Each structure stands twice: as structure tokens, then as C-alpha cells.
Amino acid sequence: MSDYLDRLNSEQRAAVEALDGPLLVLAGAGTGKTRVLTTRFAHILMSGRAGPGQVLSVTFTNKAAREMQERIGGILGQPVAGLWLGTFHSLCARILRRHAALVGLESNFSILDTDDQLRLLKQLMQAAGIDIKRWQPQGLMAIIQRWKDRGLTPDRVTAAESSDFANNRAEELYEAYQARLRSLNAADFGDLLLHVTEILRRHPDVLAQYHRMFRYILVDEYQDTNLVQYLWLRLLAQSHQNICCVGDDDQSIYSWRGAEIENILRFEKDFPGARIVRLESNYRSTKQILGAASGLIAHNEGRLGKTLRSGRTEADGEKVQVLGLWDSDEEARAIGNRMEELRRDGHKLSEIAVLVRAGFQTRAFEERLITVGIPYRIVGGQRFYERSEIRDAIAYLRLIAQPSDDLAFERIVNLPRRGVGDAALRNLHMHARTHDVPLMAAAGRMIAGGLIKGKVRESLNALLHGFDNWRELLSRDGHVVTAQTMLDESGYTEMWKTDKSPEAPGRLENLKELIRALADFESLAGFLDHVALVMENEDSTVTDRVSLMTLHGAKGLEFDTVFLPGWEEGLFPSQRSMDESGLKGLEEERRLAYVGITRARKLAIISHAANRRIYANWQSSVPSRFIEELPKEHVEQSGAARAERLQRLNAPPVFSGAFALNATRPRQSPGTWEQTARPARQDSIPVGARVFHQKFGYGTVLAVEDNRLDIAFEQSGEKRVLDTFVERA
Numbered sequence: 074m075s076d077y078l079d080r081l082n083s084e085q086r087a088a089v090e091a092l093d094g095p096l097l098v099l100a101g102a103g104t105g106k107t108r109v110l111t112t113r114f115a116h117i118l119m120s121g122r123a124g125p126g127q128v129l130s131v132t133f134t135n136k137a138a139r140e141m142q143e144r145i146g147g148i149l150g151q152p153v154a155g156l157w158l159g160t161f162h163s164l165c166a167r168i169l170r171r172h173a174a175l176v177g178l179e180s181n182f183s184i185l186d187t188d189d190q191l192r193l194l195k196q197l198m199q200a201a202g203i204d205i206k207r208w209q210p211q212g213l214m215a216i217i218q219r220w221k222d223r224g225l226t227p228d229r230v231t232a233a234e235s236s237d238f239a240n241n242r243a244e245e246l247y248e249a250y251q252a253r254l255r256s257l258n259a260a261d262f263g264d265l266l267l268h269v270t271e272i273l274r275r276h277p278d279v280l281a282q283y284h285r286m287f288r289y290i291l292v293d294e295y296q297d298t299n300l301v302q303y304l305w306l307r308l309l310a311q312s313h314q315n316i317c318c319v320g321d322d323d324q325s326i327y328s329w330r331g332a333e334i335e336n337i338l339r340f341e342k343d344f345p346g347a348r349i350v351r352l353e354s355n356y357r358s359t360k361q362i363l364g365a366a367s368g369l370i371a372h373n374e375g376r377l378g379k380t381l382r383s384g385r386t387e388a389d390g391e392k393v394q395v396l397g398l399w400d401s402d403e404e405a406r407a408i409g410n411r412m413e414e415l416r417r418d419g420h421k422l423s424e425i426a427v428l429v430r431a432g433f434q435t436r437a438f439e440e441r442l443i444t445v446g447i448p449y450r451i452v453g454g455q456r457f458y459e460r461s462e463i464r465d466a467i468a469y470l471r472l473i474a475q476p477s478d479d480l481a482f483e484r485i486v487n488l489p490r491r492g493v494g495d496a497a498l499r500n501l502h503m504h505a506r507t508h509d510v511p512l513m514a515a516a517g518r519m520i521a522g523g524l525i526k527g528k529v530r531e532s533l534n535a536l537l538h539g540f541d542n543w544r545e546l547l548s549r550d551g552h553v554v555t556a557q558t559m560l561d562e563s564g565y566t567e568m569w570k571t572d573k574s575p576e577a578p579g580r581l582e583n584l585k586e587l588i589r590a591l592a593d594f595e596s597l598a599g600f601l602d603h604v605a606l607v608m609e610n611e612d613s614t615v616t617d618r619v620s621l622m623t624l625h626g627a628k629g630l631e632f633d634t635v636f637l638p639g640w641e642e643g644l645f646p647s648q649r650s651m652d653e654s655g656l657k658g659l660e661e662e663r664r665l666a667y668v669g670i671t672r673a674r675k676l677a678i679i680s681h682a683a684n685r686r687i688y689a690n691w692q693s694s695v696p697s698r699f700i701e702e703l704p705k706e707h708v709e710q711s712g713a714a715r716a717e718r719l720q721r722l723n724a725p726p727v728f729s730g731a732f733a734l735n736a737t738r739p740r741q742s743p744g745t746w747e748q749t750a751r752p753a754r755q756d757s758i759p760v761g762a763r764v765f766h767q768k769f770g771y772g773t774v775l776a777v778e779d780n781r782l783d784i785a786f787e788q789s790g791e792k793r794v795l796d797t798f799v800e801r802a
């Protein structure tokens with residue numbers, strides 16, 4: 074049974090066997106930090122020093138917790154139960170339920186989401202006579218969250234940490250907010266850690282109880298802990314000091330959520346005599362991948378400094394590939410093609426991942442994968458067209474196309490809030506049933522007949538007028554302009570702009586991406602059909618799938634092949650991070666790039682497109698500075714030369730027709746698909762040829778008429794299409 078120790082190198086083994094006293098493992102990506110933690114857990118149990126319920130283990134995500142539990146079971150040869158293994162939040166929620174009374178809560182307290190939080194804060198601010206147009210509740214929420222991340226209860230906020238929000242009234246509001254939460258028997262997310270830490274600080278008997286209970290503490294991804302998490306760990310480890318933290322300063326990517334890299338330095342100070350173990354052999358990636366990643370991260374200043382060498386014995390592996398592509402469509406197509414090749418060569422799809430900087434970027438790849446029939450999963454998020462803001466926007470679009478779509482009407486009638494509550498909706502339903510008309514028509518009739526009054530009447534009336542206008546706009550200016558106008562005029566975009574929750578910027582980006590998606594279609598009806606097809610295209614029995622996720626969500630994971638698309642200035646590094654945090658922001662982006670490359674075992678493929686669509690227009694983009702920073706000897710470039718050369722020369726088109734070679738492509742009217750076409754083709758496609766179409770997939774040509782082809786598509790039936798969108802298969 075002790076052969077699990079033989080699967081470690083000598084440094085790892087030392088880190089596993091040094092069970093007593095504080096230990097910090099500081100090491101680069103893929104050096105086996107998580108393996109050390111897992112094995113250490115098993116070793117604690119096997120050596121009889123503690124039972125499964127006496128080890129506290131903290132992971133960064135629930136998924137990581139599940140994986141760790143499985144791996145421990147694997148080492149022990151049987152499943153283990155009753156573990157204290159989870160994220161900071163889940164562990165603290167569990168502890169807080171046991172001692173809720175000590176902070177004035179009952180054990181069945183509810184945990185509020187950000188919507189509830191905001192509503193409460195708004196009420197409190199109004200009650201305090203603060204002008205919420207001038208001082209937004211979202212701002213206050215962010216300040217309170219920051220205090221909570223730093224372990225500051227209202228009485229601990231010092232002058233140095235204070236805020237001038239609403240003329241120095243933030244502290245008073247914070248206190249009122251905490252009191253209100255107590256009276257509601259509720260806690261927000263930040264309270265979970267704050268309350269538990271406060272309990273341990275103030276009640277030595279409770280603390281002693283946990284000292285007896287948790288004989289060992291294990292922490293993964295330590296570089297991304299914030300101050301209150303650190304304080305909590307320090308309290309729990311105080312007596313026995315059997316705490317082992319593993320981390321990598323080069324992978325610290327959550328400073329925007331209050332994570333503090335200084336916690337690594339604090340550890341050495343607060344636990345004098347702590348052993349520091351460094352692991353230097355990387356077992357995950359090939360030498361080429363490692364060389365590229367190390368060369369990139371070397372551009373950061375202020376690193377703690379580490380050596381990283383390949384612990385893998387086979388040949389160097391393939392160089393990191395950098396693909397330069399013409400535009401975002403071509404990027405999605407190229408990646409889809411590479412996946413098909415990999416699949417044909419017998420690679421498992423579950424060993425392939427696409428890692429993006431921002432959630433909205435998955436859309437292009439999702440559509441491509443659906444078209445070519447490669448199953449995928451979105452890890453840590455939802456499929457693009459299932460995201461709630463996209464469903465909302467599509468409900469609006471469905472109502473423009475089809476005023477009798479009652480489901481869509483119900484979804485958006487009170488989004489943003491228009492004062493249409495359950496009672497008003499019931500009346501609408503009743504009227505609609507009695508007169509056998511759709512809900513929207515019922516609303517119109519009830520307004521005209523004076524059956525709806527007051528504010529609701531005004532706002533519903535405005536909504537109905539809005540739809541009349543948008544329908545008119547649709548026939549005049551096309552669906553792209555209409556969709557954009559509709560989102561703005563309905564107040565829907567505004568709703569997310571004023572929302573200061575951490576998800577709001579991502580939702581706004583998704584809405585922009587939706588507009589880009591619309592521009593790919595000839596008509597609104599065509600787009601809505603496409604969405605309906607995409608949504609039902611899900612065979613849940615398939616288990617072998619490609620993974621799509623954000624770089625943040627990929628921390629700690631590994632895959633044989635990793636695609637890293639969208640490496641362009643402004644996208645990655647992201648403009649927002651650089652605007653908000655300057656050089657610090659840039660360095661964090663670089664760490665994110667390092668995390669991305671080091672997820673790959675065998676092959677990392679970075680790509681960038683020379684043109685991206687911004688709304689309905691095209692804009693040229695510049696390759697990410699991170700590409701330039703990759704050491705040349707570990708990189709193989711392809712495609713970039715072409716796009717860059719063409720751009721530099723700004724030469725007359727080599728291809729006849731559709732695209733200009735400078736910044737923007739000519740487009741007569743927004744929203745028609747044709748103008749984004751490939752260059753006009755030179756060779757003609759004969760009847761009977763098997764072809765591939767960008768949107769409809771594979772098919773056989775039935776007839777040819779000038780540049781139009783009638784094609785029987787295997788998935789989507791017979792269609793007439795432009796030949797510029799068709800390639801011979």
C-alpha cells in the first residue's frame with residue numbers, strides 16, 4: 074500500500090513526509106503540487122495520525138474538491154467519506170451553521186445573492202436620505218465586499234481603510250446593513266468567512282474545539298487566497314501549526330477578487346521556522362511548451378523566482394504553434410478543422426480544450442463545433458445561447474418577429490422592471506383567454522380600454538410602442554441595427570450597465586457578441602431559426618467532449634491539446650485590465666497567459682485574427698504582445714506572415730472582390746451576410762460535388778446558377794446559397 078510514495082520524486086516525497094509543522098510548497102505549474110497535497114492526505118490517514126474527518130482541505134473550486142476526493146480514494150483503494158474538503162465558502166458555510174447563534178443568526182440562515190444584497194443596500198440608502206442617483210448602491214456593495222475580503226467587521230474599519238463614499242457614510246451604512254442581515258436571518262457570501270473568522274477570534278473555546286478537530290490543514294492554490302481567508306487559516310493552524318499550503322506566485326490571477334500574493338510572504342513571517350519546499354520538475358508539459366511558458370513569464374517583474382525544468386523523459390515534443398488568421402470566422406474554422414484531424418487520428422475529445430480570455434468568446438467556437446458535429450461542454454459556465462441575458466435578448470427579438478409569442482412576452486415584460494407584477498400578469502392572462510388574443514394584444518386592448526392604470530399603464534404603453542417602432546425599423550434598417558436599438562431603448566442594456574455585480578461586464582460583452590452573431594445572418598428569421606436549431610442540438614448521452622472554458626476556470630486542470638484563441642491586443646491582454654490596473658493589470662494578464670500555456674501536456678496552439686467584428690463593422694487587430702514575448706526557439710508561426718504582410722503593404726487586393734486589406738472591409742449595409750464573404754472564387758463547383766458550407770455544414774450540389782448554388786445539406790435540408798461560402802469537401 075505504501076507504493077503511493079514511490080510515485081513521487083524525492084522533493085515531493087519530502088513534502089509529503091514532513092507531516093508536522095508548517096510547510097509551504099512554492100513551485101511552478103505542473104510540478105505536482107496538487108499531487109503532493111492528495112498524497113499527503115492519504116499519507117496522514119495511512120500513518121494513523123488522523124481520521125478522514127480530522128483533516129481540513131481547501132480547494133479553489135468544487136470541481137477540484139471532487140477530483141481530490143476521487144484521487145484520495147484511488148490511493149487508498151476505497152472511497153472516503155466524511156471529509157472536510159471543499160472551497161473556503163463551502164467549508165465556512167458548514168462551520169457557520171454550527172455556531173450561527175454566536176453572530177446573532179439561526180442555523181438555518183439564508184445566503185443572499187447579489188440581487189438581494191443590492192435591494193437591501195438600496196433600501197438602507199434611501200432610508201438614510203442618500204441620493205441613490207448620485208451614490209450608487211453598487212458602489213457601496215463593492216466597498217463592503219472589499220472590507221469583508223480584508224476581514225474587517227464594521228467596528229474594525231480603521232481610518233486607513235475608510236471610504237469617502239456618500240460623504241463618509243459608508244461605515245455607518247455597513248453597520249446598518251449587517252444589522253439588517255441579522256434581522257433577516259441572512260448572510261451574504263462575504264459574511265461566511267467574516268463571521269466564522271470573527272467567531273474564532275472572539276470565542277477561544279470554539280477555536281480550541283476546532284484545534285482539536287482539525288489536526289492537519291491542507292491548502293491548494295494558496296497564491297489566490299485573500300486576507301480574510303488567510304486570517305481564518307492562521308487561526309485554525311495556530312496551536313499545532315500543521316499547515317501545508319501549496320501555490321505558485323506566477324499563477325496568481327484573482328487579485329480582482331481581493332487575492333493577495335503577500336500572503337505567501339506573511340506565511341513565512343507568521344509561521345517562523347516554516348519549511349519551504351521547492352519542486353522544480355514539471356511532469357505535465359513537453360520541453361517546448363515549458364520553454365515557451367517560462368520565457369513568457371520571465372517578462373514579469375517582482376516574481377519570487379523559481380526554476381522549472383521538464384521532468385518528462387521523452388523527446389522535446391512539438392513547438393508551440395502560433396496561427397495568424399484572417400478573421401474570427403477563419404479562426405473558429407481552423408480550430409474546428411484541427412480538432413477533426415485530432416479526432417481522426419484517434420485522440421480523445423476530452424483531452425482537448427479551448428481556453429478563452431472572456432466568456433463571450435466561446436460563441437464562435439460553439440457554433441463551429443455544432444456545425445461540424447464535435448460535441449463540447451462549457452466548463453464552469455453555460456452554453457452561449459443558454460445564458461440568461463442572451464435568452465432575454467432573444468425573447469425580445471422573437472417578439473419583434475412574432476407578436477403572439479406569449480412565452481417571450483412573459484419573460485421580458487418586467488425586464489427591466491416595469492412594475493408589472495404577478496397580479497398585473499394574471500389580469501393580462503385573463504383578458505387574453507377571454508378574448509382569445511395573445512398577451513401583447515391583450516395588453517394593448519387593456520390600455521386602450523382604461524383597464525390598466527397608473528405607472529404600469531405608462532411603462533407598458535411605452536413597451537408596446539417600442540415594439541411597433543422596432544418592427545418598423547426592422548423593415549427599414551435591418552435586423553442588426555434593430556437589435557441594437559431595441560436593447561438600448563427598452564432599457565435592457567442599461568439594466569446591466571448599472572449593475573455592479575462582478576458578472577455584469579461579462580453579460581454586456583455577451584450582448585455585444587449577440588449583435589456580432591446577428592450580423593452573420595441575412596435576416597432576423599434566419600437567425601432565430603438558427604438559434605432554435607443550436608439549442609436542440611444536444612445529445613446528453615455523449616460523454617467524450619471537447620472542453621470550452623475561460624482561462625480563469627482552467628486553473629489546476631490539464632489537457633493533451635490546448636487551443637488559446639484571441640491573442641490580440643485589447644482582447645488579451647484585455648483592455649479593461651490594463652485601463653483599471655495599469656502595469657499590475659498587465660502582469661496579471663501575463664500570468665493568465667502562463668496559466669493557459671501550462672495547461673497543455675503535448676500541444677499548445679495559440680491563434681490571433683487580423684480582423685474582428687465590432688458590432689456590424691470590422692476592425693483590424695494587432696497580435697498580442699505576449700506572442701512577441703514567447704522565445705522564438707520554442708515557437709512555430711504560421712499564417713501570421715500572410716495577414717501581416719498584406720496589412721503592412723496595404724496593397725491592392727490580391728483576391729478579387731470582397732475584402733479590403735486595410736482596417737475595415739467595405740460593407741454596404743450592416744447585417745447582410747454576403748459582404749463578409751470570402752473572396753470570389755476562381756474555380757466553379759460542379760453539380761454533384763460534395764461541399765462544406767460555413768453555416769450549414771456538409772451537402773451535395775443539386776444545381777448551379779451563376780454564383781448561386783442549390784445544395785442538399787445533410788443536416789439542414791435544401792438551401793440556395795452563395796458560392797463564396799462554399800468549399801469543396
Ligand code: ATP
Pocket residue numbers: 080081082085100101102103104105106107108109321324355356357628629630631671
Ligand atoms: P498546477 O500548478 O497547474 O496546479 P500542479 O503543480 O498542481 O500544477 P499536478 O496537477 O499535481 O501539478 O501534476 C501535474 C501532472 O504531473 C499530473 O498529471 C500529475 O499526475 C503528474 N505528476 C506529478 N508528479 C509526478 C511524478 N513524480 N511522476 C509522474 N507524474 C507526476
Ligand code: MG
Pocket residue numbers: 106107108293629
Ligand atoms: Mg494544482
